[in-house]
Amino acid sequence: MISPVTSPIQPILDKAVAGERLTREEGVQLLESHDLVAIGAAADAVTKRLHPEQFRTYNIDRNINYTNACTAVCDFCAFYRPPSHPDVYVLPMETLLEKIQETVELGGDQILLQGGLHPKLPLEWYEDMLRGIKDAFPQVNVHGFSPPEIHHFTKISKLPLETVLERLKAAGLGSLPGGGGEILVDRVRKEITRGKVLTDDWLNVNRVWHKLGGKSTATMMFGHVETLAERIEHLDRLREVQDETGGFTAFICWTFQPDNTEMDHIPPTGAFEYLKTQAVSRLFLDNFPNIQSSWVTQGAKIGQIALSFGANDMGSLMIEENVVSKAGTVHHLTLDTIRRCITDAGYIPRQRNVFYEYIDEYDPNQTPKTFEAPKGPLVELS
Template structure:
C-alpha cells in the first residue's frame, strides 16, 4: 500500500479502510498526516475559525462503584472524601458559572447507586428552568446505564425521561477505547464497547446530540485505536448524532494503572491522534483539540493538525485534577491562544453554533 495514495484518497473525500488507517498510524510521517488532515479540515469547515465554549465541568458526586483502574477521582460509598451534592447545591453552582459567562455545564458523577432517577430528572428540569443561560450537557453513558439499573427502566425509557425534562445533549466520555480487549483490562465493570455504543445509538435515535471521546496512551495497541475510530464512524452513519470527536491521553497520577503506565503519552502521539481522526472520521463535523488535556502549547499546535475546535474554558475540572494534572485558562487567554495560532476565535454553544467571533488584532510583527 502506498501512503501517498491513502492521503490522496482521504483528501478527495474517500473513506479510509481499517488497513489504510492502520498504515497511516504506523508509518505516516507526522507532517504528512498534518498536511492532509488540515486539507480535509478546511474542506469540511472552510472558515478560518477555531471555536471554543465557555463552560465548566463540575461533578455532583465522586461516589462510584465501577473501579476503573485509570481513574483517580472516584471514591467508594463510605470512603473518606466521598461526597454527593444536592440539586440545590448544584443549581447554585450553575448560577455562579452562568454569572461568569458559562453557556454550558458538562455535568458528570460518579456512578452512584444511592441516587434515584428523580435526582437526575430534577437536576435537568431545574437547570432548564432556573438557569436558562446554561445549556445542560449532562450524564455520560455509564450514568445513564446506572439510572436504568436503579430505576428498573430500559435505557430508551431513561433517555426519554431525561429528554422530557429538557436534556438535549450528553457528553461523550466513558468511551475510553472502544475495543473490548482493552476495556476488559482497564474498566471491566464499565460494560463493553457495545454498551457505550448502544446508549449513544438510543440517544441519537431520540434526537440527542453528543460528542465522542477516546482516551489513549494506556494499554491499547494501534489496532485498538483504529477499531475505536471504525465503530464511531459506523454509528455516526446511522443518525449523525456526534457533533465532535475528542481524543485525550491517559493521565496516570494516583491511578492503579500508574504502576504499569507511569508516563503521559507524548505530544507527538496526540498530534497523530488528532490528524488521524480528522482523516478517518469523514462523517463527524468537528475535531476537538484541547489546550487542557495535553497542555496549551500542544493544543495550540493541534489546530494545524486538523482540529477546528479548542474545547471549553473549564471554569471547574476535578477528574484530571485528581490525577495531579492541573491546567487552567480564561476566555481572554483562550482567544489569545487561537489568535496566536493564526485563526479567528469564535465562541460557540454546546451544539457548535457560533455565538460571537473575535478576529485577530491587526498583524503586529
C-alpha cells in the same frame, strides 16, 4: 537535482484529502507511521475543506461532578471513590446552582454534568436535579450524564433505555457527553475497568439518544493498554454509528494521565503521539463535522498546534475540572489565552454552543493574523 522524497503513506493521505473513506488497515498504517508532518498536513487540508471559514471556535462551560461515588472500578481513574469511602460526596442543589450562577456570570451557556455510578440515587433524583437546574437557568444547556451513567440508570430503575432517556430529556437534559468511552474495544475495557458498560451498550446509548433527536459528543482516551489497531477499531465503531444516526457533533481525544492511578507504571504518552492520533482521527472520521483540541491534557501550546493537526475547535474554557486534575495534570487557561491561541494560529476566535452554533457578536472587519509555523523539529515535542 535531488528528487523529493515521497512518503510511503502519501497515497493514503491523498485519498483522505480527496474525501474518500479510509479502511481500518489504512488507518493502522497511518498510526504506525512516524511522518507526523505529512499526516498533520493532510489533516489540516481536510479540516480546511470541511471548515473553509476563517473562524475557529471555543465554548465556555463548567465541569460539575455531582458525586464521586462509583460502583465501577476503573484502574485509570484517580477521581472516583467506592460508595462506602469516607470521602464520598453528593453535591446539594444549592451548591450546584451556585456553580451554575458563577458560570453564567462568566459568559457560559452550558454545564458538563457528570458523576460516578452511585448505587442508591434513583432516576427520580436525577429528574429532580435537571428540573431544578432548568427552572433556575432555562438558558443553560445541560450536557450531562455519560453513556456509562445512562446505562447504570437503566439498571437502577429497571426501565428500558429509551424510557430513561425520554424521561431525562423531558426533565431538561440537553445533550450527552462522550465520557466513559476510553477505548471502545471490549478486550481493553475488561482489562482496565470492572463493573462498567461495554462497547455495544456504550454505543447504543448514543444510538437511541440520537434517534430521539438528541446530540452527543464522542471521545477516546488512549495511550495505555490498547494497540494501534484497537485505536482504529474505536474510531471505526464511532464512524458506523455516525453513518446510521448523524448525531455526534464532535470528537475529542486525549492521552491517558497515569499519575495517582492504579496504572501509574505506564509511561505517559507525549505530544508527538497525541498530535498524530488526533490528525489520523480527522482523516478517518470523515462523517464527523468537528474535532476538538485537548489543551486540558496537553497544555496551551500543543493545544494551539492541534489547530493545524485536524482540530477546528479549542474546546472549553472549563471553569472547573476535577477528574483529569486528580491524575496530576493541571493546565489552566484564561479566556484571553484561549482566544489568543486561536488568533496566533491565524484564525478569528468565535464562541459557540454545544451544537456548534456561534453565540457571540462578530465584527466583520476583524481579520486573522498571518500564521507563522512554529520553528524547530516537531519530533522534539514528545
